[in-house]
Amino acid sequence: MTLGISAYGAYVPRYRIKVDEIAKVWGDDADDYKNGLMVTEKSVPDMDEDTATIAVEAARNAILRGADPKKIGAIYVGSESHPYAVKPTATIVAAAIGAGPNMTAADFEFACKAGTAAVQTCMGVVSAGIAETAMAIGADVSQGAPGDALEYTAAAGGAAFVIGKTDLIATINHTCSFTTDTPDFWRREGADYPRHGGRFTGDPGYFKHVLSASKMMLEKAGTKPSDYNYAVFHQPNGKFPTRAAQTLGFTKEQIKQGLTCPKMGNTYSGASMVGLSAVLDVAKPGDRVFVTSFGSGAGSDSFDITVTDRITKVQDLAQKTWDYIKDAKYIDYATYAKHKGKIKVDS
Template sequence: MESKTGIVGYGAYIPRLRIKVETIADVWGKDGAAIKAGMKLVEKSLPNIDEDTITIAVHAAHNALHRAGIDPAKIGAIYVGSESHPYAVKPSSTVVAEAIQMSNDYTAADLEFACKAGSAAVQLCMGLVGAGMMEYGLAIGADTAQGAPGDALEYSAAAGGAAFIIGAKKEEMIATIDCTYSFSSDTPDFWRRKLAKYPSHGGRFTGKPAYFRHVESATKGILERTGMKIEDFDYVVFHMPNGKFPSVVAKKFGIPPEKMEAGFVVSKIGNTYSGSSILGLTAVLDIAKPGQKILMTSYGSGAGSDSFVFTVTDAIEKKRNLARTTEEYIKDKVYVPYTTYAKYREKIC
């Protein structure tokens, strides 16, 4: 579908704590070097003990507001996508709205769709803003993802988030959203039941019928609908559950590694779930030049992919330095031992 909307402000937030793959591997008697090579990631971000999806979302939203330079009271919708909302019942989105001083004239909801709830939030805002129902919409994806102790997910499940303010005024946009297309199906590759603390997954089933089918179909779909070719893009971001999966897709589409590199945040912070592909996007926006084109495809287990085409505009140059960059967050880090991680993440009581 074509769109009249664009991004007027974006913001990232990544907590400061990191744990290395080796540190986790040592606890479980696994070969850290082999896991690093297999998953193509070296460490993951962790929330501090007083951080959660809501606090991460607030920081990302503040950064988006700094760049957009708009009055938060003009935001008519806020959607926070996450699989780790602090409350089972009670919206994260209203806390964020209050914290960033939005008015009370807004619609809000929390979204959950595994790792793609953030990109779905962007689409909702595109619809509302594009239809002229409001001036701006705020879409956030944030997570403090958990993997069960000893599970393969424990090496990658990370914390972080990104926020986007969607608007319809051309002169305010730092990137236009030229098209979005989604591909979804009922595919149970990963889930968490109501009272379960940690998610379950289908092991190898998370690959071919799940991640690869949806990411590839959505990407193919958007290329067909826009008539664009991979060569038309300067940057490509795929959802990053680990370092390996997106590289496999890139190879299939013939995407050279240099187009993937800028948004490839997974190797340094892990999989931030609802924040994953969109943090890849913020990392690209931090360096992209006016006129450049970005292809992003998210993936959420269960399963679905949202694909987007963005064109960077001239306004990016003066707006990108108005808040901390994704790279700055990635570099500002402190390593913690497994014991601290276990204590903070309530793996021990």
């Protein structure tokens, strides 16, 4: 059975804060972060933006690219920052795009790979015949405690993908996952900000899972890095995916288009999906795309994707990912703190 992506869309808030502005407030050396993390600025949600509104905008862009909301029988939204502890984001999206009510919906959570887990679930739902098409979304308004290293990268944005059997813009040839219980990053119920294991989040966390899942995928697909036109890896910063690509044998040119983090930060559940959206914006028929996500806790999902002839008919029907990224309005730290609710007032 042929399964794949029939429509896609992304959304990135317009507001930005530069790494220099954050470093100035905390007395840090901005170059340590710009060079060490390979990030120069990050996206910031507007006062009225959250995971739900970002997911809706991404979903609407997918509808503009040809998805019929009445044929969407499942919507799954992956995020670390759902606006409600008890009340699904997915139903908000369904109502906003005119889907349902004859459908199933749920919210997913697996740190930064909840979105790609939703893609795999959509593949299963469509394959089983439960839904004609299904929508997977990865979106976040990421959290970073004031003065923490995460504050330099935790950003806002997301992407939506409609999975189906017909009218495909890209086929998903293979998928696989690598998962372990590795507590490299976590946030307790009720906590405002996540905590992380510092350097522990690198090699035992990110690299072990991304490299293992990627090698599994190359073996399963019977391919090598040079067989792909593009590669996208989870991007908590610019350094990690660059190192992972180099270790596996992918070139800088292969990851360049999908490496959005240096100019917009880490959108957590949306990170690898926004990168894939950026690739699909420019991909040509026959191009092959390699994708590996990562979620702390910890696991990685890998995908082998081939772009179809239909891609050229939908690329210009909605705003492209890099156009969102380039449309930036810069703010100072005080405005950023207000937008992110970092100023707490006792009632």
